[in-house]
Amino acid sequence: xxxxxxxxxxxxxxxxxxxxxxxxxxxxxxxxxxxxxxxxxxxxxxxxxxxxxxxxxxxxxxxxxxxxxxxxxxxxxxxxxxxxxxxxxxxxxxxxxxxxxxxxxxxxxxxxxxxxxxxxxxxxxxxxxxxxxxxxxxxxxxxxxxxxxxxxxxxxxxxxxxxxx
Amino acid sequence: xxxxxxxxxxxxxxxxxxxxxxxxxxxxxxxxxxxxxxxxxxxxxxxxxxxxxxxxxxxxxxxxxxxxxxxxxxxxxxxxxxxxxxxxxxxxxxxxxxxxxxxxxxxxxxxxxxxxxxxxxxxxxxxxxxxxxxxxxxxxxxxxxxxxxxxxxxxxxxxxxxxxx
DNA sequence: GTAACTGCAAATTCTTTGCACATAT
DNA sequence: ATATGTGCAAAGAATTTGCAGTTAC
Numbered sequence: 562x563x564x565x566x567x568x569x570x571x572x573x574x575x576x577x578x579x580x581x582x583x584x585x586x587x588x589x590x591x592x593x594x595x596x597x598x599x600x601x602x603x604x605x606x607x608x609x610x611x612x613x614x615x616x617x618x619x620x621x622x623x624x625x626x627x628x629x630x631x632x633x634x635x636x637x638x639x640x641x642x643x644x645x646x647x648x649x650x651x652x653x654x655x656x657x658x659x660x661x662x663x664x665x666x667x668x669x670x671x672x673x674x675x676x677x678x679x680x681x682x683x684x685x686x687x688x689x690x691x692x693x694x695x696x697x698x699x700x701x702x703x704x705x706x707x708x709x710x711x712x713x714x715x716x717x718x719x720x721x722x723x724x725x726x
Numbered sequence: 727x728x729x730x731x732x733x734x735x736x737x738x739x740x741x742x743x744x745x746x747x748x749x750x751x752x753x754x755x756x757x758x759x760x761x762x763x764x765x766x767x768x769x770x771x772x773x774x775x776x777x778x779x780x781x782x783x784x785x786x787x788x789x790x791x792x793x794x795x796x797x798x799x800x801x802x803x804x805x806x807x808x809x810x811x812x813x814x815x816x817x818x819x820x821x822x823x824x825x826x827x828x829x830x831x832x833x834x835x836x837x838x839x840x841x842x843x844x845x846x847x848x849x850x851x852x853x854x855x856x857x858x859x860x861x862x863x864x865x866x867x868x869x870x871x872x873x874x875x876x877x878x879x880x881x882x883x884x885x886x887x888x889x890x891x
Numbered sequence: 892g893t894a895a896c897t898g899c900a901a902a903t904t905c906t907t908t909g910c911a912c913a914t915a916t
Numbered sequence: 917a918t919a920t921g922t923g924c925a926a927a928g929a930a931t932t933t934g935c936a937g938t939t940a941c
Contacts, residue, residue: 578915578920599906614923619906635800635856638905638931654848663846669838674857676834682862683819683828689856691800692839697847743895743940764931779898784931803906803930 571628582613586621590631595664596641596653632687636662645687652690658699736793747778751786755796760829761806761818797852801827810852817855823864 568587572579589602597605599622603615622642625631633640636655643651650670654663674685733752737744754767762770764787768780787807790796798805801820808816815835819828839850 580915580921582922612923616907616924617922620921635803638800638803638805640905654842654846656848657851663848665842665846667841669841673834673838673855676832677819677830677857681819681828681830682865683821683857684860684865685857686822686859687857689854689858690838691854691856692842692848692850692852693854694851695849700847700849741895745896745940747897777898781899781932782897785896805930 568625568630571630572624575628577624577628582617583621583624585610585613586618587625587630590625590642590644593643595662596634596643598639598641602642629686632689634689634691636691652692654692654694654696656696656699657693658695658702661696661698663696733790733795736795737789740793742789742793747782748786748789750775750778751783752790752795755790755807755809758808760827761799761808763804763806767807794851797854799854799856801856817857819857819859819861821861821864822858823860823867826861826863828861 568584568591569579572583577583585606586602589605590597599615599618602622603613603618606613606618622631622633622640626633626642629645631642632645633642634653635641636653649666650668652665652667652670654665656662670688670690674688677683678685733749733756734744737748742748750771751767754770755762764780764783767787768778768783771778771783787796787798787805791798791807794810796807797810798807799818800806801818814831815833817830817832817835819830821827835853835855839853842848843850
């Protein structure tokens with residue numbers, strides 16, 4: 562079953578309507594190599610679909626998440642979305658200095674989640690691991706004296722480094 | 727070295743000033759068994775210190791986090807803060823149905839973080855694992871038909887369950 | 892004495908919602 | 917035909933910031 566079919570069928574069989582907007586949001590995420598924020602998606606789609614509204618993006622994301630097709634990771638004060646891919650563990654390394662994000666694949670988490678389920682009678686639907694620290698580049702730079710620290714923000718946009726006042 | 731001394735010394739030796747407000751925020755977190763949001767802390771402290779402002783709480787948290795004394799976990803759209811305790815792994819199980827949060831201790835993450843450091847030349851300062859799913863109570867209830875899904879919110883306050891429209 | 896800090900109010904940023912119109916089923 | 921979904925504008929919630937006055941050093 563292709564991912565494309567997955568979304569279409571999941572929407573239809575669940576009673577949700579299959580709308581252009583939901584398909585566009587899904588496609589944007591499917592075609593992206595990295596996670597996207599609602600604003601990212603809106604910006605991408607605005608090019609070809611200027612009327613597609615940010616609020617609709619949020620509503621579409623909510624539905625897709627509800628269906629378990631995508632998952633949200635919160636980094637800093639924003640949500641980032643990406644496809645749920647069975648058996649593919651995926652987490653994030655956020656550099657608190659430059660704001661860059663690495664996407665890491667691996668199955669390290671499997672035993673952790675196993676324990677959680679066993680020990681706590683908790684039915685896991687999604688695990689979200691965000692690791693903060695310094696990327697290789699910034700470890701090097703740090704030697705020369707710091708130039709501040711970034712708010713966690715996966716795409717490094719806009720927000721200025723903040724100093725310790 | 728007691729936690730109390732830790733904060734005092736860390737603040738002083740780093741060039742930050744040792745203010746009443748920073749000590750109060752630190753004490754609030756130290757005395758709490760669970761994580762606290764900025765608003766939680768503000769509410770706690772307001773009782774005895776009505777002038778202590780929410781913005782100051784945020785600024786104090788920023789400093790304490792910068793010094794590595796506390797760490798923030800983002801759940802839903804809020805940040806929650808707790809002490810960093812060496813060697814004590816700590817993560818969160820959030821029930822997406824009722825909004826409750828379980829705090830789990832364990833060292834499951836040690837090997838995961840080890841791999842991260844090894845494989846990616848990334849200097850870890852804090853790891854944040856948030857697991858979403860259904861708590862035991864809600865698994866039982868779910869059989870009788872759902873009554874909606876909550877936005878992740880660790881203390882279950884205020885926000886209404888949201889339906890799939 | 893002075894740079895750092897706080898309180899307060901206003902601003903920002905991300906996200907949600909109400910409502911009139913549009914559309915998938 | 918009609919329940920659902922969308923666009924738009926406005927509201928909400930969490931967090932940040934500018935500034936004048938206060939305080940730790």
